[in-house]
Amino acid sequence: MKDADIVIGKDILELLSSAMYVDPLTIYREYVQNAADALCDASAQGLPPDPTAPQVRIVIDQGTRTIKIRDTGTGVPARAFASRMTAIGASPKRGTDARGFRGVGRLAGLGYCRELIFRSRTARTEPAMEIRWDCTKLKAALRSADYTGGLARLVTDIVAFDEIRELPGQPDRFFEVEMVGIVRHRNDSLLDEAAVSEYLSQVAPIPFSSDFSFGRTIDDFLDRHTAPGNVEIRVNDGDPLVRPHRNTFEADDGTPDAFTDVECIVIPGTDGGTAAVGWLLHHGYRGAIPNRALVKGLRFRTGNIQVGGHGIAEDLFPEPRFNSWTVGEMHVTDRRILPNGRRDHYEESVHLGNLMNHLTPIGRDIAKRCRGSSVRRKWLREFELHETVAREKLDILAQGTLGDTARKAMVSEVDRAIAPMAKIAAMDDLAPEARTTLKPKVRELQEELDRVAARKPAESPLARLPAEKRRMYEHLFELVYECSTNRVAAKALIDRILLKVL
Ligand SMILES: Nc1ncnc2c1ncn2[C@@H]1O[C@H](COP(=O)(O)OP(=O)(O)OP(=O)(O)O)[C@@H](O)[C@H]1O
Ligand SMILES: [Mg+2]
CATH class of the missing domain: 3.30.565.10 (Histidine kinase-like ATPase, C-terminal domain)
Incomplete structure (x- = not known):
């Protein structure tokens, strides 16, 4: 032939x-x-x-x-x-x-x-x-x-x-x-000029924004291992395009979050060289990064141009959803790891297998951070609930209108609200928050409780009233607190009554 x-x-x-x-x-x-x-x-x-x-x-x-x-x-x-x-x-x-x-x-x-x-x-x-x-x-x-x-x-x-x-x-x-x-x-x-700019800001070899504080650290790291070869791209004669990373972003639940540190990674190749280098931006791990932030997912680049989309590394995570909680990029440097024809993934090879194997522990570490963060947030919410109860009851005690028995009961109720707070503040998982906010809050509430519990009956705003009238008001106020579904509103009502009767 x-x-x-x-x-x-x-x-x-x-x-x-x-x-x-x-x-x-x-x-x-x-x-x-x-x-x-x-x-x-x-x-x-x-x-x-x-x-x-x-x-x-x-x-x-x-x-x-x-x-x-x-x-x-x-x-x-x-x-x-x-x-x-x-x-x-x-x-x-x-x-x-x-x-x-x-x-x-x-x-x-x-x-x-x-x-x-x-x-x-x-x-x-x-x-x-x-x-x-x-x-x-x-x-x-x-x-x-x-x-x-x-x-x-x-x-x-x-x-x-x-x-x-x-x-x-x-x-x-x-x-x-x-x-x-x-x-x-x-x-x-x-x-669509905006859609094209958004697309290129994620995919093209262009510099980070000067507003992004970790850009310099990442650039220095990448320069040591790769030749990023960034270029200037202008769409319709606008400003040069920049990558979409900024210091802060809005998590999926709408709460603001920020990047706290950058982790640089070097993945060894099969024969002593380097397979890939990359970086992860750590943050509060409050939930998935929304699509509109344009940075979600562990992404891959070859020649500093993105290969595939934000879902390319989903399989590396114990649960694929944790990929969308991740912000990071791997620059493939091993020339034997080739993008496929469509550039939506890489061609299968032992070298790609080696790279993916090395990345699996990173996926696990991120999943741990995500899970740890949800558990932490659950405990923080619980802490807040107890804190609200303790604070409301302390305010009632500080008002000084309860009779002796009701007062003692209220003191032990506040005690019972502070106890679980102290337990949460002592948790290892919450170490950073505990030091800065939780423990000082517990201490403050305890001191305030000690102060109001030690008050003498003579310090009550009702002390000036004749004994019988005073008991009558105490009884009435206790009834209001008992029957009301809203402690804050009940206290406000009694504050107003006090202004009238005293
Ligand atoms: N902007 C350009 N400036 C100079 N030469 C170019 C340009 N675009 C294309 N070429 C020339 O045309 C050739 C074919 O381009 P084409 O994009 O089809 O293939 P390629 O870049 O070689 O490979 P791939 O298919 O992987 O992109 C290039 O190899 C290059 O020689
Ligand atoms: Mg080409």
């Missing part, structure tokens, strides 16, 4: 483009990945950065339903342009430090627009080249049963090359993707 006898059908192109990407937004990841590779390559070659243009500029025009993604990386030389832009597979990046390696990522846009255009030039003095992929024609050919051409025929049928002479406003060196006539897709997220 000769090579030429092997048929490669047109349908391959559908598999490599639209069929491969479930979420349309992933096409931004592919183009940003190419831009980041080209920018890193440019800096490795010592090419001067372009001070007049953002490194990556994304323009989304809802009116014309057009998207442009342009970078000032190496560009593609005119002589290599045609073959590089029509090649399917055979990436020149394979075996290098670049993020791409399959040679198909740029086809991601084919299923989402009427026309996909790539333009590039490597210097002002060099020719600028353009290739247009006619996606409408592509779709028709893919659907047609009569189209007999193979893959190569199809590509030549639907692409058109040109050298462009007029390039107003373009930087000297650039690569641009233009998607014309964006197809309406679900919620039209491709043209």
Whole structure:
């Protein structure tokens, strides 16, 4: 059999483009990945950065339903342009430090627009080249049963090359993707500037926000182990995008929570090297991190670009729900652990197995923190309940209107409320809270109880009344307290009566 006898059908192109990407937004990841590779390559070659243009500029025009993604990386030389832009597979990046390696990522846009255009030039003095992929024609050919051409025929049928002479406003060196006539897709997220920015803030290789205090520690740690290669990305000429992490967030139950410390992790590879490095942000573990915080889950990155979504590591936790209580990222550094074609997970291998094995104890540790935190919160709630009762009864005692027997009974009731509080404050699990708040509260209540219990009858506000009248009021007030369902309201009522009768 000769090579030429092997048929490669047109349908391959559908598999490599639209069929491969479930979420349309992933096409931004592919183009940003190419831009980041080209920018890193440019800096490795010592090419001067372009001070007049953002490194990556994304323009989304809802009116014309057009998207442009342009970078000032190496560009593609005119002589290599045609073959590089029509090649399917055979990436020149394979075996290098670049993020791409399959040679198909740029086809991601084919299923989402009427026309996909790539333009590039490597210097002002060099020719600028353009290739247009006619996606409408592509779709028709893919659907047609009569189209007999193979893959190569199809590509030549639907692409058109040109050298462009007029390039107003373009930087000297650039690569641009233009998607014309964006197809309406679900919620039209491709043209939604906010949705695109949110997506890229999670996925793209961009810096942390300067408002995020742990950013510096994480960057220093990552710099020691990886080359993060962050790039500047601006959407519709706004501020450069930053990662979504901030110091505080709102837990799922609406209560505010904050990150308290960062834990850096190095996972050894199978043969002495490093498989991955990463970090976890610890917090109050009050519950799941809401989706809107954009940071939930233990996430994975390769080449500082996210692989998969926030649920990729769920299996590492004793209960999958604890993944959503986690904030952290693992940067895979072992080049033998490869993202799969869709970049929604990694290819199975012993190296991936080794990485996952090392992460299991981390999943267990986080689950312990989550469970510990729920138990702690349950005890803290119980402490608060007893505290409320003790405080209300102490206030009644301090009012000094009860007769002797009722007073003694009330003193032992307060005692009985303080006892479980002291027990909770002595729990090992609550050590940090106990030192700062619980124990001082117990002490304070006990001292106050001792003080009011030691008061003499002469200190009562009723002391001035004749004995009989005084007993009558004491009896009346005891009845009010006994019959009322709300101690606070009963006390307020008696306070008002006292003002009248005294
Ligand atoms: N922004 C860019 N700047 C310079 N060259 C680019 C750019 N985008 C694509 N290219 C060139 O086109 C080639 C094909 O890109 P494509 O995204 O299809 O594949 P890849 O990046 O090599 O691998 P992958 O499929 O893993 O993304 C790249 O290898 C690169 O040579
Ligand atoms: Mg690519």
